[in-house]
Amino acid sequence: MIPQNFEYAAPGSLKEALALLSNGEARVLAGGMSLIPMMKLRLAAPEKLIDLGRVPGLSGITEEAGSIRIGAMTTHHEIEDSALLRAKCPLLAEAAANIGDVQVRNMGTIGGSVAHADPAADYPASLLALEAKVRLVSNGSERTLSLEEFLVDTMTTAIEPGEILQEVIVPVENPAVGVNYQKMVQPASGFAIVGVAARVAKTNGKPVFVRVGVTGLAGKAYRASGVEKVLLETGDVMKAAAVVANGVDANSDLFASADYRKHMAQVYTARALTQALAGAA
Numbered sequence: 001m002i003p004q005n006f007e008y009a010a011p012g013s014l015k016e017a018l019a020l021l022s023n024g025e026a027r028v029l030a031g032g033m034s035l036i037p038m039m040k041l042r043l044a045a046p047e048k049l050i051d052l053g054r055v056p057g058l059s060g061i062t063e064e065a066g067s068i069r070i071g072a073m074t075t076h077h078e079i080e081d082s083a084l085l086r087a088k089c090p091l092l093a094e095a096a097a098n099i100g101d102v103q104v105r106n107m108g109t110i111g112g113s114v115a116h117a118d119p120a121a122d123y124p125a126s127l128l129a130l131e132a133k134v135r136l137v138s139n140g141s142e143r144t145l146s147l148e149e150f151l152v153d154t155m156t157t158a159i160e161p162g163e164i165l166q167e168v169i170v171p172v173e174n175p176a177v178g179v180n181y182q183k184m185v186q187p188a189s190g191f192a193i194v195g196v197a198a199r200v201a202k203t204n205g206k207p208v209f210v211r212v213g214v215t216g217l218a219g220k221a222y223r224a225s226g227v228e229k230v231l232l233e234t235g236d237v238m239k240a241a242a243v244v245a246n247g248v249d250a251n252s253d254l255f256a257s258a259d260y261r262k263h264m265a266q267v268y269t270a271r272a273l274t275q276a277l278a279g280a281a
């Protein structure tokens with residue numbers, strides 16, 4: 001299908017992009033991997049597209065005072081391939097490597113993925129487990145939100161009209177923490193039927209730090225604090241995994257019923273926790 005008519009602008013600076021965005025019914029374009037198909041299906045019909053592709057300073061991965069800052073326009077492939085992330089935040093590089101196919105990873109961006117807030121997207125599980133933050137800028141102001149605050153609901157975020165997601169901030173990983181991302185792939189789309197990211201540290205074999213993020217199961221990705229609590233209290237992976245879907249209103253579609261998804265969430269949580277524990281120092 002052909003999208004509705006729209007105006008196109010390719011600003012050369014962030015200031016110019018923000019000025020254009022504050023004017024009328026406009027939407028920013030990043031990798032176009034989600035927005036363009038939505039426009040072709042007429043599920044989105046922005047009057048104006050503001051292409052961020054020529055805005056300098058919006059991509060790149062840098063380390064600063066215990067954190068790693070990832071520009072919104074950094075592609076999935078750059079994240080997957082980043083020596084810095086592989087060494088200092090391997091969970092995120094692992095999540096990126098799980099996204100779609102090579103073409104999607106070459107074009108799609110972390111900012112676009114996070115702003116799109118697809119409930120089956122890969123990054124949110126890892127970003128929640130990492131307690132990541134996002135930095136939003138608008139004409140004259142900026143704010144930083146935790147990913148939990150940012151993800152509001154299915155394809156709905158806390159982003160306000162006129163705001164651009166500028167960067168995603170993750171911590172430099174403690175080398176003692178074991179990390180793992182397990183994804184049950186929907187074979188047609190490549191998205192997650194369920195995806196579970198885990199970070200675990202242990203002392204004398206007992207878990208002393210646990211963070212778990214889950215995607216694909218519910219209307220939005222969530223931090224599985226029940227799983228974290230049970231693993232810390234019992235050290236028992238199966239008991240911890242058993243509570244991952246407690247109280248969750250699970251998604252159901254042609255490929256996976258809610259009950260099947262809940263069951264697979266337990267299986268994939270157990271796998272992610274086991275692998276993360278094995279990798280913990």
Ligand SMILES: Cc1cc2nc3c(=O)[nH]c(=O)nc-3n(C[C@H](O)[C@H](O)[C@H](O)COP(=O)(O)OP(=O)(O)OC[C@H]3O[C@@H](n4cnc5c(N)ncnc54)[C@H](O)[C@@H]3O)c2cc1C
Binds near residue numbers: 029032109120190
């Ligand atoms: C065939 C296929 C398979 C895929 N498989 C997977 C998969 O397995 N896992 C997965 O997680 N994803 C998958 N995706 C989605 C992919 O990761 C997209 O790249 C991502 O969802 C959107 O990123 P984008 O840069 O392409 O954003 P765009 O499509 O350009 O934009 C998406 C939305 O975000 C907004 N936006 C973009 N950047 C910003 C910004 N900086 N600030 C504010 N708003 C912004 C846009 O206005 C738009 O509403 C797949 C996509 C395709 C086409």
